[in-house]
Amino acid sequence: MTAATLRAAVLRIIGVPDYERYVAHMRAHHPDEPVLSRDAFMRERMAARYERPGARCC
Amino acid sequence: MLALARGETVSAAWLLTAAVATYAIGYRFYSRFIAQRVFRLDASRTTPAVRFNDGRDYVPTNRVIVFGHHFAAIAGPGPLVGPTLAAQFGFLPGTIWLLLGAVLGGAVQDFVILCASIRRDGKSLAAMAKDEIGPVAGGMALFAILGIMIILIAVLALVIVNALKASPWGTVTLMLTIPIALFLGVYLRWVRPHRVLEATAIGVVMLIGALFAGQWAAADPVIARLFTLSPMVLAWSLMIYGFAASVLPVWLLLAPRDYLSAFVKIGVVFALGIGILFLLPPLKMPALTKYIDGTGPVFAGSLFPFAFITIACGAVSGFHALISSGTTPKMLESEPDARPVGYGGMLTESMVAVMALIAACALTPGVYFAINSPASAIGTTAASAATAVSSWGFQVSPSDLTELARRVGESSLLSRTGGAPSLAVGMATIFSSFFSGGGALALWYHFAIMFEALFILTVLDAGTRVGRFILQDLLSNVWQPFGRVSWYPGVVLASALFVAGWGVFLIQGITGGFNNLWPLFGIANQLLAAIALSVGTTVIIKMGKPRYALVTLVPLVWLVAVTSTASVQKIFAADPRLGLLAHAKTVTGSLAFADYLDAAVAGFFLVSVLIVVFDAVRVWLRVISPAPKLVPQP
Numbered sequence: 097m098t099a100a101t102l103r104a105a106v107l108r109i110i111g112v113p114d115y116e117r118y119v120a121h122m123r124a125h126h127p128d129e130p131v132l133s134r135d136a137f138m139r140e141r142m143a144a145r146y147e148r149p150g151a152r153c154c
Numbered sequence: 155m156l157a158l159a160r161g162e163t164v165s166a167a168w169l170l171t172a173a174v175a176t177y178a179i180g181y182r183f184y185s186r187f188i189a190q191r192v193f194r195l196d197a198s199r200t201t202p203a204v205r206f207n208d209g210r211d212y213v214p215t216n217r218v219i220v221f222g223h224h225f226a227a228i229a230g231p232g233p234l235v236g237p238t239l240a241a242q243f244g245f246l247p248g249t250i251w252l253l254l255g256a257v258l259g260g261a262v263q264d265f266v267i268l269c270a271s272i273r274r275d276g277k278s279l280a281a282m283a284k285d286e287i288g289p290v291a292g293g294m295a296l297f298a299i300l301g302i303m304i305i306l307i308a309v310l311a312l313v314i315v316n317a318l319k320a321s322p323w324g325t326v327t328l329m330l331t332i333p334i335a336l337f338l339g340v341y342l343r344w345v346r347p348h349r350v351l352e353a354t355a356i357g358v359v360m361l362i363g364a365l366f367a368g369q370w371a372a373a374d375p376v377i378a379r380l381f382t383l384s385p386m387v388l389a390w391s392l393m394i395y396g397f398a399a400s401v402l403p404v405w406l407l408l409a410p411r412d413y414l415s416a417f418v419k420i421g422v423v424f425a426l427g428i429g430i431l432f433l434l435p436p437l438k439m440p441a442l443t444k445y446i447d448g449t450g451p452v453f454a455g456s457l458f459p460f461a462f463i464t465i466a467c468g469a470v471s472g473f474h475a476l477i478s479s480g481t482t483p484k485m486l487e488s489e490p491d492a493r494p495v496g497y498g499g500m501l502t503e504s505m506v507a508v509m510a511l512i513a514a515c516a517l518t519p520g521v522y523f524a525i526n527s528p529a530s531a532i533g534t535t536a537a538s539a540a541t542a543v544s545s546w547g548f549q550v551s552p553s554d555l556t557e558l559a560r561r562v563g564e565s566s567l568l569s570r571t572g573g574a575p576s577l578a579v580g581m582a583t584i585f586s587s588f589f590s591g592g593g594a595l596a597l598w599y600h601f602a603i604m605f606e607a608l609f610i611l612t613v614l615d616a617g618t619r620v621g622r623f624i625l626q627d628l629l630s631n632v633w634q635p636f637g638r639v640s641w642y643p644g645v646v647l648a649s650a651l652f653v654a655g656w657g658v659f660l661i662q663g664i665t666g667g668f669n670n671l672w673p674l675f676g677i678a679n680q681l682l683a684a685i686a687l688s689v690g691t692t693v694i695i696k697m698g699k700p701r702y703a704l705v706t707l708v709p710l711v712w713l714v715a716v717t718s719t720a721s722v723q724k725i726f727a728a729d730p731r732l733g734l735l736a737h738a739k740t741v742t743g744s745l746a747f748a749d750y751l752d753a754a755v756a757g758f759f760l761v762s763v764l765i766v767v768f769d770a771v772r773v774w775l776r777v778i779s780p781a782p783k784l785v786p787q788p
Contacts, residue, residue, distance in 0.1 A: 103351060108215065109222035110416035112350045121209030134348060141210065142404045146619045147639075148278070149299060149476045154232035154306050154467050154613060154679065 113141035163436040166512045169249055170430070173508045177501045180257030185265060185497040192694060192702045193269045195489040202276040203485055212276070214487035217494060224482045224499045226416045228264075228474050229423070231310060231574075231609040232467025232679075233507035238573035239672060240464045241514040241522065242452040244442040247461045248511050255462070255469025256504035259709035263683055265496035266690040266706055267475045271483040272492060279479040279686060283766070286692045291769045294762050295685050299476065300624055301758065302678040304652075306473075307396070307617045308659035309675040310610045312668055315388045315660070316572035317607065322381040323563055323600050325388070327368035328607045329381075331411070332395065334360045338410035350413055357414040365601055369593075372563060385664045392614065393657045399615030400622045400649040408615055415612045422605050426509050429584040439515035439522065444547070451527035451546075452571070453669040454732040459720040463676035468507025470713065472682025474500065475689075513580030514573075520550025521558060521567075525576040528667055529569045539568050563596030571668040578602035621652040662748035670734070670752055673724060677756060680717045681763045684710060688770035700778050714767060721760040725753045 108114060115134050122131045132140065189195045206212040215223075240248040271277055277285070280299065284292025318324045337360075338353045346352060371377045383391075399407055448456030453464065462469070478496055486492060514522060523543045524532060532539040536552040543550050559567045562582060567575060582598035589598075623639065625648040630637025636644045663671040687710035694703045727733030730740050734756070738749035 105216075105219050105222070107350055108219045109226060109420075110350075110354075110413050111223065111226070112413065113210075114213065115348075117213060118209035121207060125207070138348065139405060142409045144211070146404055146408055146616055147623045149303070149480065149620050149624070153228045153473045153477055154230040154310070154471065154675075 111145070113138060163438060164245075164441070165434050165436055166430060166516065167434045169245070169437070169508060169512055170434075172249070173253055173505060176253040176257055177505070180261065181497060181501060184257065185261070185493050188262065188265060188269075188497070188705060189490065189493045192699065192705060193266075193273075193697075195269065195492060197488050197490050199489050201272055201486050201489060202483060203487055206275070206484075212484045215485040216487070217491040220482060220485045220491065221495050221499060222420075223485065224477065224495050225502055226420065227477045227481065228471070228499060229419060229503050229506060230467065230613055231313065231606060232471065232473075233503055234510045234577055234606060234609070235313060235573035235672075236465040236467055236676070237507045237511035238514040238577045239452055239526070240461055241439055241511060242443060242445050242450040242526070243457055243461055244440050244446075245437050245511060245515040246441040247446070247457055248465055249508065251462055251465055252469050252504055252507050252511065255465070256500055259683075259712070260468075260470035260474070260504065261497045261500035262705060262709060263470060263472075263686050263690065264474045264478045264500045265492065266693070267686050268478040268483055268486075268492045268496035269489075270690060270693045271479040272486060272489060276483040277479065279475045279689065282479065282689050282693070283685060286689055286696065287766070287770050287773050291685070291688070291766045294766050294769075296624070296628075298678075298682055298685060298759070298762050298766075300621065300628075301755070301762075302473070302675075302682055303617050303621050303624075304655045305659060305671070305675045305678050305755070307614050307621075308656040308663060309668075309671045310613055311389065311392045311396075311656065311660045312663045312671060313572040313574050314392060314607050314610050314614075315385045315664060316570055316668060317574040317578075317603050318383070318388055319385045319570075320382050320566070321372075321564055321603075322378040323368040323372035323596075324603045324607070325368075325381045325383055326371040326377075327364045327600060327604050328611075330364035330367060331361065331604070331608060331611070332407075334364065335407055335411035335414065338414065339406040342410060343405055353410065354413050354417055357410070358417065361414070361418070361604070365597065365604060368600060369563065369597070386661070389657070389660050389664060392660070393653050395611075396614055396618040396656075397649050397653045400619045400652070401645055404619075408619065412612060412616070415608045418605060418608060423506055423509075426513070426581060426584070427505075429581075429588065430509055430512055433584055433587055435512065435516040435584065437512065437515040438517065439519050443519075448729075448732065451523060451531040453672060454729070455673065455720070455723065459716040459723070460673065462716045463673050463680065463720045465507070466676045466679040466683075468504050468510075470680065470683045470709065471503075472679050472684070472686055475682065475686035510577055513577055513584065516583065517576060517580050518548075518550065518554075520544065520548040521554065521579070522576055523548055524550060524555055525567050525570050525579065526573070527569060528571055528669065530667075532569065534568065536566075536568065561595045562599035563593070564599075574603065574606045578606065618649070618652060618656075621655075622649045625652050658751070662744070662751065666745060666748045666752075670724075670749075673720065674752060674755060674759075677717050677720055677724070677759050680713050681759045684713045684717060684763045685766050687713065688766055692770055692773055695774050695777050700774075703774075710767075714763065717763055718760055721756040724756050 203212045203214040280295040283295040446457040520543050524539045532542040536555045540552040581602040585598040586594040687706045690706040691703045730737040734749045734753040738746045
């Protein structure tokens, strides 16, 4: 396991959205649609995280 | 094994061995049965994450990462507090329930709901209750979720209040975590955008700084007096904090604080596990105490049903069903991964609860009862507490109590109910046996308090925000503009309403005591589990496998028996220590109002669970009744 994969894994586990994956997905599947900037993507994901039960527990 | 060791102290090694063996058998055989026979999980069926992959909500993810993410989401302060309180019955009841409850109930619930949600495009629990059972069950589920969140936040806030009252060190440390989170938010936004690991590392260093700042503040008489806060002041501070977290932008406070606490959470759980494993502390608490008859000072009520109410998280926790039908089903890239994530994740949480139980039972019982009994039972001085606790058969001297308080850097540890302080003493004892020396016990104690409080703040702030959204959604049915999430009056009103909701219970918990509020939370959490298991049973029956429905039906019947007995006893018991209505007759004014309010809430939970279960039974009978014979066409 390289340092980069480990870093990505830790980030995903603590709940940081994965921007690279999002961009790769958009390029591969929706090449004609606009891609959010990193800032906009992070803000949109963070807001969504706290809108519904399912992110936090007792 | 345990019976053989009776008469001498039992080592934690026995408990850990029993736990690991039970989990291994449960995972190897029972979860495989559910995966292969009940649901027939199939790697060739596409999951919602693959089917709807959008790079945002639905993202196929490696199962190790999903496991970590799922575990970080389900693990909260619940499994630390419940087992600590239930230690008043001795270590055996709690251990048996944690092991059997998790293997046969909690892990089954999490796993079954996860499977059901994967097969239904990642739908939420409330949506599945509506689709599979009916609109009544669906509506009840939504109300139950809101009610549980209110009680959950109130009771956890009360844990913080009781841990921090008259404790300048703890108060200063926890208060500093808020500016630290704000700093990280600004740092991630403008200074070094999106460098989360770097920011979190800085945050961890700052947290350690906050720990020492608290020590320094407590040593200075003037500053210490300033931060020696009463429970009411602490309660209002927490309410203001919850309100702020709900209306402020997420990137500023919630998100950075969440990253930080997820780190600390996983780190400390690991450290505690390693500490217990190396130290294998002897359990000083007896296997069973006389309090199984219901006369215990920590909370009222006999072994059945209250051991099973007090320990919810760690054995069966209905709240997990929200996670299992929330983010997790949208991440799994392969169906069979649901087994390690759903079933395995819950077993890991159960293990955390067993460790908390070990930490509580490693304390001298006299110290345990002095910390966890209310002032009404042990008085307010070390002398009165030592006399009372010793008269119950747990020898402790006044100087033991004052000396321990001095060594952990507190003025007093008496009646610090809520479980967090006694767990912190247990954890500090374990950690300081590795890193001891001048004042180490005090540092570890306050580190443990900070860890638990940080844990709780993440539930309190994120929960308040989620509650605000649910409330806005409900209010939009009354007047449309409330539904607009960026309409400021709506945001402020819904946030204030939700904070007021849990604030009422928090404040009456301060006056009325911790021992009414925690059972109420347990009942609520088990009610949600009953709803989840009803949904699970319905799903299995509808798959045409009514025989296999026993998998969820057995824990469901058990939980209905436990919750209904507990709510009826809590409301109607003649003993005023236990029965809310009986207690209301012995007091007046706001105390009586608090009792009636709690009784009404317990009644509401009882009625809700019965409605959902009856609604589900109606559906089951309709599905399994023999189909009308088809008349052959001539």
